[in-house]
Amino acid sequence: MLTTLFGPFVQQPLLILLVSAIFFGAYLLLRSSGTLHPRALLWPAIGWLVWAVWEYMLMLFSPDADIRVDLLVIIPVLIVLTIGGIVRLLWPRRS
Numbered sequence: 001m002l003t004t005l006f007g008p009f010v011q012q013p014l015l016i017l018l019v020s021a022i023f024f025g026a027y028l029l030l031r032s033s034g035t036l037h038p039r040a041l042l043w044p045a046i047g048w049l050v051w052a053v054w055e056y057m058l059m060l061f062s063p064d065a066d067i068r069v070d071l072l073v074i075i076p077v078l079i080v081l082t083i084g085g086i087v088r089l090l091w092p093r094r095s
Contacts, residue, residue, distance in 0.1 A: 006075050010068065013056040020048035023085070030089070040088035047081040 009016050023045035030038035051074055058065060 006071070006078075009051075009055075010071070011055060011059060013052045013059065016048055016052035016055055020045050020052060023048065035093060037089050037091060037093070040085045040091075042085075044078075044082045044085040047078050051078060 009019075023041050027038050027041040027045060030036055030041070054070075054074070058070075
């Protein structure tokens with residue numbers, strides 16, 4: 001299931017960079033919000049940005065990599081960062 005969810009992003013650094021830019025853009029739009037935690041969106045933005053750079057470097061230096069064991073680490077980390085960032089964004093502020 002995770003491979004079908006993240007499959008379109010594998011070896012597509014520009015698409016991964018787009019997801020990172022969406023998270024960063026959402027941070028910029030919501031940073032003046034008094035009820036949300038927009039800084040929580042920086043973690044998924046950075047995580048997706050790191051993966052975009054990693055995919056780009058992998059395409060440059062190892063374009064024929066068929067077995068991607070690195071995705072066993074990358075995908076769970078991105079899931080935690082993405083879901084955690086969204087949950088933290090929506091978590092109510094303490095008064």
